[in-house]
Amino acid sequence: xxxxxxxxxxxxxxxxxxxxxxxxxxxxxxxxxxxxxxxxxxxxxxxxxxxxxxxxxxxxxxxxxxxxxxxxxxxxxxxxxxxxxxxxxxxxxxxxxxxxxxxxxxxxxxxxxxxxxxxxxxxxxxxxxxxxxxxxxxxxxxxxxxxxxxxxxxxxxxxxxxxxxxxxxxxxxxxxxxxxxxxxxxxxxxxxxxxxxxxxxxxxxxxxxxxxxxxxxxxxxxxxxxxxxxxxxxxxxxxxxxxxxxxxxxxxxxxxxxxxxxxxxxxxxxxxxxxxxxxxxx
Amino acid sequence: xxxxxxxxxxxxxxxxxxxxxxxxxxxxxxxxxxxxxxxxxxxxxxxxxxxxxxxxxxxxxxxxxxxxxxxxxxxxxxxxxxxxxxxxxxxxxxxxxxxxxxxxxxxxxxxxxxxxxxxxxxxxxxxxxxxxxxxxxxxxxxxxxxxxxxxxxxxxxxxxxxxxxxxxxxxxxxxxxxxxxxxxxxxxxxxxxxxxxxxxxxxxxxxxxxxxxxxxxxxxxxxxxxxxxxxxxxxxxxxxxxxxxxxxxxxxxxxxxxxxxxxxxxxxxxxxxxxxxxxxxxxxxxxxxxxxxxxxxxxxxxxxxxxxxxxxxxxxxxxxx
Numbered sequence: 117x118x119x120x121x122x123x124x125x126x127x128x129x130x131x132x133x134x135x136x137x138x139x140x141x142x143x144x145x146x147x148x149x150x151x152x153x154x155x156x157x158x159x160x161x162x163x164x165x166x167x168x169x170x171x172x173x174x175x176x177x178x179x180x181x182x183x184x185x186x187x188x189x190x191x192x193x194x195x196x197x198x199x200x201x202x203x204x205x206x207x208x209x210x211x212x213x214x215x216x217x218x219x220x221x222x223x224x225x226x227x228x229x230x231x232x233x234x235x236x237x238x239x240x241x242x243x244x245x246x247x248x249x250x251x252x253x254x255x256x257x258x259x260x261x262x263x264x265x266x267x268x269x270x271x272x273x274x275x276x277x278x279x280x281x282x283x284x285x286x287x288x289x290x291x292x293x294x295x296x297x298x299x300x301x302x303x304x305x306x307x308x309x310x311x312x313x314x315x316x317x318x319x320x321x322x323x324x325x326x327x328x329x330x331x332x333x334x335x336x337x338x339x340x341x342x343x344x345x346x347x348x349x350x351x352x353x354x355x356x357x358x359x360x361x362x363x364x365x366x367x368x369x370x371x372x373x374x375x376x377x378x379x380x381x382x383x384x385x386x387x388x389x390x391x392x393x394x395x396x397x398x
Numbered sequence: 399x400x401x402x403x404x405x406x407x408x409x410x411x412x413x414x415x416x417x418x419x420x421x422x423x424x425x426x427x428x429x430x431x432x433x434x435x436x437x438x439x440x441x442x443x444x445x446x447x448x449x450x451x452x453x454x455x456x457x458x459x460x461x462x463x464x465x466x467x468x469x470x471x472x473x474x475x476x477x478x479x480x481x482x483x484x485x486x487x488x489x490x491x492x493x494x495x496x497x498x499x500x501x502x503x504x505x506x507x508x509x510x511x512x513x514x515x516x517x518x519x520x521x522x523x524x525x526x527x528x529x530x531x532x533x534x535x536x537x538x539x540x541x542x543x544x545x546x547x548x549x550x551x552x553x554x555x556x557x558x559x560x561x562x563x564x565x566x567x568x569x570x571x572x573x574x575x576x577x578x579x580x581x582x583x584x585x586x587x588x589x590x591x592x593x594x595x596x597x598x599x600x601x602x603x604x605x606x607x608x609x610x611x612x613x614x615x616x617x618x619x620x621x622x623x624x625x626x627x628x629x630x631x632x633x634x635x636x637x638x639x640x641x642x643x644x645x646x647x648x649x650x651x652x653x654x655x656x657x658x659x660x661x662x663x664x665x666x667x668x669x670x671x672x673x674x675x676x677x678x679x680x681x682x683x684x685x686x687x688x689x690x691x692x693x694x695x696x697x698x699x700x701x702x703x704x705x706x707x708x709x710x711x712x713x714x715x716x717x718x719x
Contacts (some may be wrong), residue, residue, distance in 0.1 A: 216682035378520035
């Protein structure tokens, strides 16, 4: 029971983390290796605004999301667009950028990790498992955002345009969709999602300059295994990964928490490169 | 083969320059140079695989780590003489190269890069958990037997190794085999269409790259005398290798060498101003700008500048220090 509850909560957080990465991968077809840096930025911006300056937490979260969005837009303008079409170059330059941002954080905040106070304080007992309200809030936020995103992509004009660009860029532009605008929008959205996820992730673990690597690997796993650009696939695989981690920690050893995730990535990529739920649409 | 006398003269000048360096510089600089030499070896190894065939490996520390760990474990835990441990480590790394090669049969591009990244992270986590009595767990190992004493000897060893690797790779790439490897990077289908076995060519590239990585890794650990998982299986380390190859100029031999020296010295000159990890901020920014400005690397900038000066053929040679 404890495992199920913890698995559900962790998976919710992972789904939130992976969502922004999925968006970029399906619409822009590029691997944004600096995605983890959004989480980093989100976490630290929130830390500065809410914990150091004492601004209310929701406003802090909001500002973190906006900063993430700005970073995403800048990244698209300055990095991805000039290198358009060259996926390898985008991947490498985003990797470099991630390291630069990490160093920037070290520059401003120092090397040591910081504890982020829970966004929602308190602990409750559910069926013998202690559940922090914080993780619960993260999971609920994650579900709300995911459901919202699902309907956004399905029902609104912009969402459909995103789908169209992800399927066929040229076809979309013939039908009067500006792929550039849609890409901009997606990068911004992805940045905002990443930064929001970063705040929750940082409050779940802690704030440190190297905290971007683990979420990046998780989102890579979720996106790869789930197949490109399927929101439902992302959700399901986030739960697979989350439960595997919780199980590995509970049953085998805490040190092995990431091993099965890696094995899953390698296995799925080699056996079924299109992913378990792979579809070429959003 | 297309070998010309001028090429050999340039190599001779380069080798002579590299061997003359200890006469002119201080011990501290020499230590920096040793790191630059090792970085150059790793960058060449990365370039043989990724720069040529286009299979971007984000898991190169995985291969280097296998080499380093095998040699360190053999010498420290089993008292195997170093002369045997290093070949064994190289052989082990080549096995690792085959492991990395297997996914490349089916997937390419971004997916391949991700698998190799996963390999690296997997190795990082496994090394700490499985047989910590052998690997030293999270803290790694220290007191590994070293090959040389003092900066000057270390420099000669590393520079000889680096030059040997660079020269043999350069010769290899001048053969038809090397041309075929580059062709795989440009268009796999047409290589297959020309009746060449792409699989064999890829396997060869992976094995060569693993060979160099294992050699570099094994010698590196016997130079340092210690090894730790976080220093080895690290994105920053990976980043340095890839950036060295790309900044210098991918698909050349001298490019990664130039890149490695450039980056090591950049990092070293920043040290007085920014002591900690903040250096990577400037360093990464410079790398990013250079990469955006000229994806072919410093070597392209140099040869363009040279052409503009002379109006003649581009030159590969440049001062390395």
